[in-house]
Amino acid sequence: MLIRLENLQKTYFTGEVETPVLHDIDLCIDKGEFVSIMGPSGSGKSTLLHIIGLLDDPTGGEYLLYDKHIGKYTKKQLAGIRNENMGFVFQSFNLLKRTSVYDNVKLPLMYSHIKETEWKTRIDTAIESVGLAHRAHHHPNSLSGGERQRVAIARALVTGPDIIFADEPTGNLDSKTGKMIMDILYDLNTKGGHTVILITHEHDTARYAQRIVQLLDGVVKKDTKVTKRNTSNSKLSK
Amino acid sequence: MRLDHTISTAFVGLKTNKMRSALTILGIVIGIMSIILVMSVGRGAEEMILSQVRGMGTRSIVIEPGRDPQGPSDFLELYTDSLTLDDVKAIQKPTNVQGVDQVVPMVLQVMNISYAEESVRKSVFGSNDELLDVYSLSLRAGSNITPEDVRQNATVAIIGSNIKQKLYGAQNPIGTKIKIKGKVFQVVGELAPKGNVMMTNMDDAVIVPYTTAQKYLMGINHLHALFVNAQTEDIVERVSRDLTLTLRETHGISDPSKDDFHLTTQADAVERVGMITDVLTILLVSIAAISLLVGGIGIMNIMLVSVTERTKEVGLRKAVGATHHDILMQFLAEAIILTGLGGVIGIASGFGFAYLTSLILTNFADLNWVFVFPLSATILGLVVSSSIGLVFGLYPARKAAKMNPIDALRYE
Numbered sequence: 325m326l327i328r329l330e331n332l333q334k335t336y337f338t339g340e341v342e343t344p345v346l347h348d349i350d351l352c353i354d355k356g357e358f359v360s361i362m363g364p365s366g367s368g369k370s371t372l373l374h375i376i377g378l379l380d381d382p383t384g385g386e387y388l389l390y391d392k393h394i395g396k397y398t399k400k401q402l403a404g405i406r407n408e409n410m411g412f413v414f415q416s417f418n419l420l421k422r423t424s425v426y427d428n429v430k431l432p433l434m435y436s437h438i439k440e441t442e443w444k445t446r447i448d449t450a451i452e453s454v455g456l457a458h459r460a461h462h463h464p465n466s467l468s469g470g471e472r473q474r475v476a477i478a479r480a481l482v483t484g485p486d487i488i489f490a491d492e493p494t495g496n497l498d499s500k501t502g503k504m505i506m507d508i509l510y511d512l513n514t515k516g517g518h519t520v521i522l523i524t525h526e527h528d529t530a531r532y533a534q535r536i537v538q539l540l541d542g543v544v545k546k547d548t549k550v551t552k553r554n555t556s557n558s559k560l561s562k
Numbered sequence: 563m564r565l566d567h568t569i570s571t572a573f574v575g576l577k578t579n580k581m582r583s584a585l586t587i588l589g590i591v592i593g594i595m596s597i598i599l600v601m602s603v604g605r606g607a608e609e610m611i612l613s614q615v616r617g618m619g620t621r622s623i624v625i626e627p628g629r630d631p632q633g634p635s636d637f638l639e640l641y642t643d644s645l646t647l648d649d650v651k652a653i654q655k656p657t658n659v660q661g662v663d664q665v666v667p668m669v670l671q672v673m674n675i676s677y678a679e680e681s682v683r684k685s686v687f688g689s690n691d692e693l694l695d696v697y698s699l700s701l702r703a704g705s706n707i708t709p710e711d712v713r714q715n716a717t718v719a720i721i722g723s724n725i726k727q728k729l730y731g732a733q734n735p736i737g738t739k740i741k742i743k744g745k746v747f748q749v750v751g752e753l754a755p756k757g758n759v760m761m762t763n764m765d766d767a768v769i770v771p772y773t774t775a776q777k778y779l780m781g782i783n784h785l786h787a788l789f790v791n792a793q794t795e796d797i798v799e800r801v802s803r804d805l806t807l808t809l810r811e812t813h814g815i816s817d818p819s820k821d822d823f824h825l826t827t828q829a830d831a832v833e834r835v836g837m838i839t840d841v842l843t844i845l846l847v848s849i850a851a852i853s854l855l856v857g858g859i860g861i862m863n864i865m866l867v868s869v870t871e872r873t874k875e876v877g878l879r880k881a882v883g884a885t886h887h888d889i890l891m892q893f894l895a896e897a898i899i900l901t902g903l904g905g906v907i908g909i910a911s912g913f914g915f916a917y918l919t920s921l922i923l924t925n926f927a928d929l930n931w932v933f934v935f936p937l938s939a940t941i942l943g944l945v946v947s948s949s950i951g952l953v954f955g956l957y958p959a960r961k962a963a964k965m966n967p968i969d970a971l972r973y974e
């Protein structure tokens with residue numbers, strides 16, 4: 325099992341105030357799955373994604389990653405897992421503004437153990453797979469929202485991670501551009517074999533996944549298989 | 563992350579804020595620049611003074627009244643009247659001191675010197691015919707004062723080249739009458755330009771027989787200094803010892819701590835000059851160091867601002883796999899590059915100014931100045947400036963490295 329959560333809890337402590345966000349999450353995700361997480365605003369979707377993505381710590385329960393308790397990894401190992409096994413795509417892109425597309429995509433490689441001689445091929449391949457080869461030396465400022473999100477996806481997959489996390493990747497985009505992003509994520513799952521965990525508010529977007537997990541007030545309310553899965557019809561993907 | 567990537571990342575970080583980076587290092591630049599300037603000019607001054615001290619000759623011993631100055635209060639004793647002509651006579655007796663070549667008595671005071679309408683206030687030396695020899699002075703015109711002049715308290719004078727220029731211009735001074743402190747003297751000689759000898763500019767001096775100076779000009783019986791030349795350099799120490807014993811005897815002193823005179827050889831003077839310039843250099847460098855401290859605090863301040871501004875960037879880097887160590891090194895590298903660069907610019911401009919100073923001093927102040935490039939100061943400058951980056955960059959860098967990735971990413 326890739327990811328196994330048992331009775332996972334998260335409570336934020338801000339000074340004296342305790343905010344319990346995740347109460348009792350039980351969830352398993354297998355390698356190669358595409359899972360959408362849905363739920364009303366404030367239900368804890370992002371919090372859950374950040375914990376699974378090792379960006380935040382749970383305050384209770386168990387999280388087994390690669391069948392190993394995350395408490396058993398050192399901080400350095402966790403950084404290494406984030407680097408080589410995980411890729412993040414955020415709603416707000418989070419690109420380095422004054423750095424070219426090429427250098428933005430290079431960023432995770434600089435923290436990896438991947439040999440520098442491989443970097444260029446990897447970066448070029450990643451940029452090409454999101455259809456931005458002609459924009460490689462532009463700065464993010466001069467790109468459209470959809471293009472920026474594609475840069476973020478290229479960055480997420482440049483180290484060849486097992487899991488790609490996407491927190492409302494289409495939230496800031498129009499539906500047509502959003503669809504293009506979803507096509508790429510779909511192809512990454514079906515053709516690239518990446519596990520994809522997606523947060524979205526739109527049912528239509530969620531149905532690119534094989535499975536939809538519904539959160540409500542910090543617990544998993546529903547976990548259903550998608551019957552009529554959306555498929556990619558992008559010309560970009562090969 | 564590998565070190566070369568850390569450094570190139572740091573450069574990118576600095577380049578995005580060029581103006582701020584430049585202003586930030588200004589404090590370091592100025593601090594290092596002043597240290598280099600002070601050290602270079604200090605060494606230059608030391609070299610210059612030493613060359614003058616060496617100009618006094620390796621055979622010479624200067625005897626001055628008063629105890630060897632140990633503290634500020636002792637300097638007052640320099641003006642005691644313990645040295646007299648009796649000492650000269652005693653020294654000249656070979657049974658007392660052997661191996662003495664010349665004994666030149668000296669009195670010295672600043673006085674008004676006038677000719678026709680022109681008037682200057684300069685040093686008047688009372689001495690004998692041997693002063694020119696021991697000071698390595700030569701005459702451009704006229705003749706030296708004679709032993710006869712000394713015996714007869716003759717009112718004759720030799721004038722320095724600057725004084726001649728000021729009082730006479732192109733006119734020939736020899737044979738004319740000048741007034742020193744209102745008394746009439748006949749000019750018998752004019753010195754060729756020489757510059758400083760023993761910290762006194764002889765171009766601005768007038769030389770008269772010491773007997774005349776004592777009686778007519780100063781109204782004293784004592785001497786301000788005795789200039790003794792040993793016959794050879796290797797007997798200087800022995801001659802000094804004999805001189806001391808002779809003077810103690812003529813002064814009736816049995817307890818050496820009660821000495822009312824002191825001797826200075828060239829070796830002593832060299833040592834003293836080194837000590838004085840060292841103390842001055844340390845003092846001035848400490849003052850410059852304050853500017854480095856201020857500069858360092860400036861660096862810390864700007865680094866803190868930069869860390870806060872780039873919180874989101876830190877979060878992103880951590881999300882894509884940067885470790886605590888990677889982030890720490892990135893910000894430390896920025897701080898060290900910044901201050902190191904400041905150091906390099908400071909060193910370059912410090913030496914630039916020092917060189918300029920040497921040019922000005924040689925060309926306009928007519929000093930025998932040499933530009934000194936102290937390698938030790940250069941290395942010190944580099945080490946100090948980069949250490950400032952390390953010390954003052956550490957806190958901001960640790961602050962950045964300690965950030966929780968998600969808190970940093972969420973920061974607006």
Ligand SMILES: Nc1ncnc2c1ncn2[C@@H]1O[C@H](COP(=O)(O)OP(=O)(O)OP(=O)(O)O)[C@@H](O)[C@H]1O
Nearest residue numbers: 336337338343345364365366367368369370371372
């Ligand atoms: N650092 C924090 N400190 C305190 N409370 C927090 C913190 N982060 C999130 N929360 C709270 O946790 C709850 C869940 O937040 P989360 O971002 O996971 O919701 P979400 O389901 O992703 O919502 P949205 O759909 O609006 O993105 C919210 O009520 C939020 O206010």
Ligand SMILES: [Mg+2]
Nearest residue numbers: 369370371491
């Ligand atoms: Mg959210």
